Amino acid sequence: MTDTCKKIGSVKQLEAVRTAAVEAAGSSAAETEKILICMGGGCIASGSECVKNALLESLDKHKLGDKVSVVETGCLGPCVRGPVVMVGADRAFYQNLKPDDAEKIVEQHVIGGKIVEELTWTDDSDNSASSPKIPVPLQDDIEFFKRQTKIVLRNCGLIDPGSITEYIARDGYRALGKVLDGMTSDDVLSEMNKSGLKGRGGGGFPTGRKWEFAIKSPDPVKYILCNADEGDPGAFMDRSVLEGDPHSVIEGMAIGGFTIGSSQGYVYVRAEYPLAVERLQKAIQDARAAGLLGENILGTGFSFDLEIRMGSGAFVCGEETALIASIEGERGEPRSRPPFPAVKGLWEKPTLLNNVETYANVPAILLNGGDWFASFGTENSKGTKVFALAGAINISGLVEVPVGTTFREIIYDIGGGILGGKKFKAAQIGGPSGGCIPEQYLDTPIDYESLNALGAIMGSGGLVVMDEDTCMVDVARFFLEFMQEESCGKCVPCRLGITRMLDIINGITQGHGQPGDIEELQQIGEGIQAAALCGLGQTAPNPVLSTIRHFRDEYEAHINDKHCPAHVCKDLVSYSIDAEKCTGCTLCAKKCPTDAITGVVKGPHAIVLDKCIACGMCLEVCRFDAVSVK
Amino acid sequence: MVEKNCKSSCKCCENESQETLLSRVDELINEYRGQKGALIPVLQQGQAIFGYLPEIVQKRISEGLGIPLHKVYGVVTFYSFFSQEPRGKYLIRVCMGTACYVRNGKKVLDELKEQLGVDVGETTDDLLFTLDVGRCFGACGLAPIIMVNDDVYQRLKPSEIGKILESYRKPQVEAEVAK
Numbered sequence: 001m002t003d004t005c006k007k008i009g010s011v012k013q014l015e016a017v018r019t020a021a022v023e024a025a026g027s028s029a030a031e032t033e034k035i036l037i038c039m040g041g042g043c044i045a046s047g048s049e050c051v052k053n054a055l056l057e058s059l060d061k062h063k064l065g066d067k068v069s070v071v072e073t074g075c076l077g078p079c080v081r082g083p084v085v086m087v088g089a090d091r092a093f094y095q096n097l098k099p100d101d102a103e104k105i106v107e108q109h110v111i112g113g114k115i116v117e118e119l120t121w122t123d124d125s126d127n128s129a130s131s132p133k134i135p136v137p138l139q140d141d142i143e144f145f146k147r148q149t150k151i152v153l154r155n156c157g158l159i160d161p162g163s164i165t166e167y168i169a170r171d172g173y174r175a176l177g178k179v180l181d182g183m184t185s186d187d188v189l190s191e192m193n194k195s196g197l198k199g200r201g202g203g204g205f206p207t208g209r210k211w212e213f214a215i216k217s218p219d220p221v222k223y224i225l226c227n228a229d230e231g232d233p234g235a236f237m238d239r240s241v242l243e244g245d246p247h248s249v250i251e252g253m254a255i256g257g258f259t260i261g262s263s264q265g266y267v268y269v270r271a272e273y274p275l276a277v278e279r280l281q282k283a284i285q286d287a288r289a290a291g292l293l294g295e296n297i298l299g300t301g302f303s304f305d306l307e308i309r310m311g312s313g314a315f316v317c318g319e320e321t322a323l324i325a326s327i328e329g330e331r332g333e334p335r336s337r338p339p340f341p342a343v344k345g346l347w348e349k350p351t352l353l354n355n356v357e358t359y360a361n362v363p364a365i366l367l368n369g370g371d372w373f374a375s376f377g378t379e380n381s382k383g384t385k386v387f388a389l390a391g392a393i394n395i396s397g398l399v400e401v402p403v404g405t406t407f408r409e410i411i412y413d414i415g416g417g418i419l420g421g422k423k424f425k426a427a428q429i430g431g432p433s434g435g436c437i438p439e440q441y442l443d444t445p446i447d448y449e450s451l452n453a454l455g456a457i458m459g460s461g462g463l464v465v466m467d468e469d470t471c472m473v474d475v476a477r478f479f480l481e482f483m484q485e486e487s488c489g490k491c492v493p494c495r496l497g498i499t500r501m502l503d504i505i506n507g508i509t510q511g512h513g514q515p516g517d518i519e520e521l522q523q524i525g526e527g528i529q530a531a532a533l534c535g536l537g538q539t540a541p542n543p544v545l546s547t548i549r550h551f552r553d554e555y556e557a558h559i560n561d562k563h564c565p566a567h568v569c570k571d572l573v574s575y576s577i578d579a580e581k582c583t584g585c586t587l588c589a590k591k592c593p594t595d596a597i598t599g600v601v602k603g604p605h606a607i608v609l610d611k612c613i614a615c616g617m618c619l620e621v622c623r624f625d626a627v628s629v630k
Numbered sequence: 631m632v633e634k635n636c637k638s639s640c641k642c643c644e645n646e647s648q649e650t651l652l653s654r655v656d657e658l659i660n661e662y663r664g665q666k667g668a669l670i671p672v673l674q675q676g677q678a679i680f681g682y683l684p685e686i687v688q689k690r691i692s693e694g695l696g697i698p699l700h701k702v703y704g705v706v707t708f709y710s711f712f713s714q715e716p717r718g719k720y721l722i723r724v725c726m727g728t729a730c731y732v733r734n735g736k737k738v739l740d741e742l743k744e745q746l747g748v749d750v751g752e753t754t755d756d757l758l759f760t761l762d763v764g765r766c767f768g769a770c771g772l773a774p775i776i777m778v779n780d781d782v783y784q785r786l787k788p789s790e791i792g793k794i795l796e797s798y799r800k801p802q803v804e805a806e807v808a809k
Binding site for chain 2: 041042044045046078079080082231232233234235236271272309310311312313314315326327328329330331332347388389390391392396397428431462464466470475478479482486488591593615616617620621
């Protein structure tokens with residue numbers, strides 16, 4: 001990743017650089033085979049670094065080091081199948097690679113021209129472990145990819161995020177050139193309004209209108225901010241965009257800066273994303289060197305620069321006024337609005353704030369036109385949305401689909417259905433501000449309006465699938481605990497209200513639930529929605545209220561029958577050993593942390609309930625299916 | 631799945647004296663003095679130098695940047711990233727994001743608490759391990775996840791924890807024997 005680009009002095013010159021880059025890419029692809037290896041966070045965690053080194057070694061060994069290039073790309077999508085690699089012009093897709101597999105790919109595929117089928121993608125969405133896995137070697141044939149529409153992720157997984165020329169070759173900075181070459185602020189705004197783009201960070205406020213407010217604030221100094229404090233647990237869209245295509249965010253922000261009349265921007269990235277920071281930092285430096293950031297961009301007289309600010313582990317800083325306070329070096333506490341940041345934001349100056357995915361859409365909108373963007377999606381919700389698929393789903397990872405795609409299409413057609421052939425119970429969307437969608441709404445289109453009607457929100461795009469083994473009361477408790485810890489404590493409804501709700505729900509999961517608890521949760525929840533200071537507080541009761549609405553029977557089972565139907569709440573379950581199935585292997589007794597299992601070798605074992613802490617270790621380790629839970 | 635990354639973390643500045651570390655903090659302060667919003671970047675890098683933010687470092691930063699100590703302290707205690715206590719050689723972070731939670735991340739955490747004998751936020755007496763929870767590492771596809779410094783362990787089962795801890799204890803024992 002050493003590629004840089006010399007200073008580009010004009011829009012015309014940018015076009016020349018692009019043409020040259022496209023030609024270079026075309027000719028090199030003809031001569032050499034390209035190996036794309038995913039270096040997204042997920043694949044790195046699965047060991048892609050070692051696979052890459054093995055590939056390079058093997059290429060060297062066969063003296064192919066100069067002819068075949070190994071390109072480190074951003075997230076390709078199916079994280080669970082990582083490390084993943086794509087080879088050649090027809091994009092053969094290899095999955096779950098180990099370093100030892102590298103030699104085979106180089107020998108058989110790169111040299112021999114024959115795809116190593118045993119290492120390619122397999123289609124095993126029929127869920128049974130015993131059925132044969134069908135290899136689907138080419139990316140173009142894989143359902144997971146076929147059904148997606150990529151605007152935000154247009155370059156993710158296809159280019160080296162460290163190479164500005166590869167970005168330029170794929171129309172990068174062309175939108176910025178177009179804007180600076182004769183468009184006015186009003187022209188840009190009109191395209192943004194036409195596009196119908198809504199903020200992708202959670203609120204869903206029309207982006208064009210937000211920009212309009214910032215334009216109308218009269219002040220010579222304005223700021224433009226990017227919210228990359230992706231705090232919702234279960235969400236990794238923004239991380240993947242920053243890691244896979246950082247220039248798209250820079251370009252979107254520069255266009256925003258030109259439109260509202262700002263010459264300085266900040267990207268606020270959470271501390272948990274060091275790789276995203278590293279790649280964004282390099283991209284900013286390269287853009288400066290190329291004259292695409294800094295003074296007099298492309299010789300047009302427009303100046304704009306960017307700096308990175310890192311978060312320090314506070315969820316509330318995803319809220320816009322808290323984020324601004326944090327950049328100013330203060331405790332990240334929200335303040336009441338109005339005045340909105342568009343009027344009085346960072347250092348009291350008019351400030352435009354959008355999230356990563358929103359900015360990444362901007363160059364595509366300006367290049368292709370607002371009408372083009374609006375041709376995707378539904379009547380009221382335009383464009384595409386990136387989702388992070390996780391939880392009990394076969395193919396967890398990153399997907400992008402037109403807004404209005406149904407839950408069923410995403411979970412079953414793209415995500416390959418529920419893991420281990422289990423039964424779908426709920427889809428959690430929108431993180432701690434969102435809600436749980438039950439099975440009967442699987443055919444609901446995912447758009448802003450439909451989700452609001454179900455008590456959830458679009459949110460930033462985390463989609464966690466839950467199966468029959470998940471207790472919905474426990475999930476609600478999990479989110480409340482999260483919000484209680486992350487509440488900044490400034491306003492009473494959030495600080496005390498959530499604590500009180502957590503007390504009640506803890507009681508329910510511990511077997512102390514009482515009639516009336518559900519009603520009290522609803523009453524406090526509605527109070528917090530109405531009275532909390534910031535958006536995070538106002539939406540914090542949503543996970544509880546939505547699970548009460550859609551899974552009330554589970555709450556009632558906990559309260560009235562002291563029973564957890566999913567066998568999750570420890571105080572409400574008990575483990576036992578079936579004496580007939582137990583072979584007396586003693587494994588469970590050895591692993592039991594409280595010595596609660598008695599029995600002799602080769603004789604049936606039993607659990608002493610007084611000592612049992614219901615950790616479930618015995619169930620996990622038993623190889624004879626002798627341990628049961630109820 | 632217990633599989634370690636190639637790279638492992640380095641702490642090459644472990645043996646520097648407190649004076650040297652403090653002078654590096656001073657250099658840092660000089661670099662940022664006069665800049666708007668300098669406090670948080672200085673605290674972040676100060677913690678990287680010192681490993682944590684003891685009172686002496688907070689005072690130094692307060693005086694150096696001309697920000698009242700109560701405000702420095704207020705910021706340090708607000709953000710979970712900052713620590714006022716020394717941390718273990720290995721920081722174990724258990725992801726408690728939604729995906730990890732519904733895929734048994736909590737059981738992994740319970741097992742770690744049990745085996746280390748510490749609660750979340752605490753450090754073992756031998757200063758080897760600090761146990762902490764994280765709010766989603768963005769690797770949900772591989773849940774449940776823990777991170778030991780920069781090493782990621784994915785799709786973990788509680789029964790695999792013992793083996794992982796042992797792999798970090800071992801070099802320590804060997805090093806002590808070598809001494």
